[in-house]
Amino acid sequence: MRSLYVGRSEAVAARMMGGEIVVISPEDSSLFTLNAVASCIWNSADGDSTLEQIVRNQVCAEFEVGFDAALEDAAAFVREGSQHGILQVSEQPLPRNPQVVLPTPETKL
Amino acid sequence: MSLMDEVTARALSLGIPFSLHLDVTYRCNERCVHCYLDHDDHGEMTTDEIKRVLQQAAATGTLILTLSGGEPFLRKDFFEILTYARSLMFAVKIKTNGMLIGPEQAERLRELHIGEVQISIYSHRADVHDAITKVGGSLDRSLKAIRFLRDQGLNTVISCPLMRANIVDYPQVQTLAAELGVKFTMDPTITPKMDGDASVVKHRIAQPDIARVFQDSTLVGDVNEFCRPSGPVTDDLLESVPCSAGHTSVYVSPYGDVFPCVQFPVACGNLRQQSLEDVWLHSKQMNQIRSIRVRDLHTCSGCNHVSGCTRCPGLAYMEGDMRGPSSADCEKSLIKAGLAEMSSGPEVAQAPLVQIQALW
Numbered sequence: 001m002r003s004l005y006v007g008r009s010e011a012v013a014a015r016m017m018g019g020e021i022v023v024i025s026p027e028d029s030s031l032f033t034l035n036a037v038a039s040c041i042w043n044s045a046d047g048d049s050t051l052e053q054i055v056r057n058q059v060c061a062e063f064e065v066g067f068d069a070a071l072e073d074a075a076a077f078v079r080e081g082s083q084h085g086i087l088q089v090s091e092q093p094l095p096r097n098p099q100v101v102l103p104t105p106e107t108k109l
Numbered sequence: 110m111s112l113m114d115e116v117t118a119r120a121l122s123l124g125i126p127f128s129l130h131l132d133v134t135y136r137c138n139e140r141c142v143h144c145y146l147d148h149d150d151h152g153e154m155t156t157d158e159i160k161r162v163l164q165q166a167a168a169t170g171t172l173i174l175t176l177s178g179g180e181p182f183l184r185k186d187f188f189e190i191l192t193y194a195r196s197l198m199f200a201v202k203i204k205t206n207g208m209l210i211g212p213e214q215a216e217r218l219r220e221l222h223i224g225e226v227q228i229s230i231y232s233h234r235a236d237v238h239d240a241i242t243k244v245g246g247s248l249d250r251s252l253k254a255i256r257f258l259r260d261q262g263l264n265t266v267i268s269c270p271l272m273r274a275n276i277v278d279y280p281q282v283q284t285l286a287a288e289l290g291v292k293f294t295m296d297p298t299i300t301p302k303m304d305g306d307a308s309v310v311k312h313r314i315a316q317p318d319i320a321r322v323f324q325d326s327t328l329v330g331d332v333n334e335f336c337r338p339s340g341p342v343t344d345d346l347l348e349s350v351p352c353s354a355g356h357t358s359v360y361v362s363p364y365g366d367v368f369p370c371v372q373f374p375v376a377c378g379n380l381r382q383q384s385l386e387d388v389w390l391h392s393k394q395m396n397q398i399r400s401i402r403v404r405d406l407h408t409c410s411g412c413n414h415v416s417g418c419t420r421c422p423g424l425a426y427m428e429g430d431m432r433g434p435s436s437a438d439c440e441k442s443l444i445k446a447g448l449a450e451m452s453s454g455p456e457v458a459q460a461p462l463v464q465i466q467a468l469w
Contacts, residue, residue, distance in 0.1 A: 011222040013200030015172040018123050022116055022172060024200040026224040029264065031112050 006054065006078055007047030007094035012086050014042075027085050037063055037070075038077050045087060047094030051078060120357045121350070125170035126389055128358040130371050133159060133190060134179040135363055139206050139242040141229075143272055143312040145302045146179065153363040156186040158381065160193050162361060165385040167197040171359075177204035179363070182214070191221050200224045204268075207254030208247060215257035226258050227266040227294075232278040233285045241274055255289055265291040271322065272299065272312040283327060297322060298437070301427050303374045313437070320444050336448040339417035346415065347404040352422050355398040359389065369398050373423030375431070398422070401432060408434045414442040 008014075013024040021039040023032040034042055040062055044054040055071045063070070081087035088094055110118075120127035134153055135146045154162070166174070174194055181187050182205055194201050202225040203218075210218075210226075218226065228251055232238040238248035258265040267286040269279050279295055286293035297314055301307040314322070322328060329335040340346075350356050355369035355377075362368070365380035367388045377395045378388030389395065401422070409415050412434075419442075424435035 012198070013172060013224065014198045015167070015170055017116070017125065017127075017170060017172075018119055024172070024224065026200070026222045026264070029224065031116065033112065033116060 003050040003052060003091070004078070005047060005090050005093050006041070006045040006049065006051050007088045007090075007096075008042060008045050009086050009088055023086050025085050030084060032084070032086060037065075037073070041074055041077060042081075042087070045078075047088070047096050051075060117353070117357055120170070121353075123170070124390075126166070126357065126359040126385075127171060128173040128175070128353070129166050129171045130175040130177065130358070130360045131159070131162065132177050132179060132361070132363050132371070133181045133184050133187065136183050137178060137180045137206075138183060138208050139180065139244050139247060141242050142274070143241070143270065143299050143309050145300045145309060147302070147304070148179065151364060153184075154365050154381070156189060158365065159186075159190055162365070162380050162385060163190075163194055163197055163199070165380070167199065169386050169389060172200055173202065174199035175202045175204065180206055180208065182209035188214075188217060188221075191218075191223070195221045195223075202227065204229075205254075206242070206247065207251040207258075208244075210254035210257060212257050212260075215254070215261045215263065218258065219261035219263055223263060225264045225266060227268050228255055228258075230255075230267045230269055230282055230285070231272070231275045233281040234278060237275055237278055241272070252285075252289075255291060259289060259291055267291055267293050269293065269295040270299070271295055271297040271314050271318075273314055273318075274312065276314050276318045279322075280325075280327075295322075295328060297441075298372075298421070298424075300372050300424065305374075305427060307427075310437075316440065316444060319441060320448060323441075323445055323448055332448075336445045337417070338446065339414045339442075342410075342413070342415055347402065347410060349403050350399075351401060351403050351406060351409075351420060354422060355395050359385075361385075367392070367395075369395065370423050372421060373398075373426060373431075375426060398431065406432050406434075412442075414439075414446060417445070418442045 011026055013026065015022055019036055021034040021042055023034065037059060040058050041054055044058045051074055052071065055074050056067060059065065059070045059074060060067055078087055078089055082089045117127060135148055136150055137148050181203060191201065201223050203223060204227045207228040230238065230251060231241045235248045239245050255265055255267065267282060269282045271279060283293050297319060299310050299313045301310055323336060324332050326332050354373050358370060360368045360371045361380060367377045367380060368374055375394050375398065377392035403415060404410050409420055418438055420438045421435050422431050424437055425431055425433050428436060
């Protein structure tokens, strides 16, 4: 499998909410909710890391999952995300994404 | 339940101000006859103060940011504010009259991936539109802005507030929006001024016109569904929150004052003295509003229309009681019920109505 670099689209709006990331694509106002694993990939998609690196260093470190299975799921997520324009995929490193504020607000009320 | 409903429900359960409306100025280059604002500058927040508010909002979990005014493009730092907001990954919606949007501004908005730009168009006729804005040539300039935005591929919406002066024109504005290839929305709500002055509500459309609007399928979709008799008053309904204001949405004025909603002028704190999180979590007023359930609405909880009513607590507050009815919304519910009665037969007519006299 080729090494693919993954970056977040700079067009999207996003916020962490209850451990999951909510993403809005301004292109078509689509709303996405990413589960914990997808959120981990999305957060790590800095344009500088390959999908393999993200899966090995982030996903497998955070979740109890084998590398091969995680990579397969991650590749499917990245493919879908790039089709919807919330992720960018390239064989070359992408411009590094700026640091974003994605806080995890706790239930406070 | 739509995904947005699910996300909003999650925001509600987490206590997150998911949606923030920030008016960056009350100054305006139009003088619309129905406007609820005072257009003097009483000490707007500086660029840095606004950036701090945005930072706090992002940290509190806000995702949807509506920037409006006044006319927001009158601020010389507006693009700096927009750029900063997008760097914090807000979904940004702008409400403007478009008078200061040329090709260059439209291009910059596209580069910033602004989610929506909403421009008010009152009529397809310049004499009617310009009489409402009190600015000659304003229709022409607003329409030019819409074309610039559309040409950039931006999600552009024509908003048509309905008033006595333009009630006959909205179908042509709708046609104009279709011709321009942009979305159309209308709203018959005219709000008293924030200081309580109710003089502007004389512009509200009359009852027969509300009824006509409610029967226009191009506006409301399925008329029978829209005017469907209200559902049963269940315990779940009585335990629900009456409105998102103060629960998942919040409003901040150009002076840093925090309110539950732009139409709900209960001052809850000021962001020059407190953080947004502090006001959101600890304001006595915010928590008082947040504690209200439909069950606590002394008149509305006993009304058979309560499940289908779009009661605005802010309008009720401006009528004197945030737990009371809003006469403008009662009027709309009664009109809908009357239309349902005409279309559905006698069983609907048996439903008792709460009769409330409009104050204005």
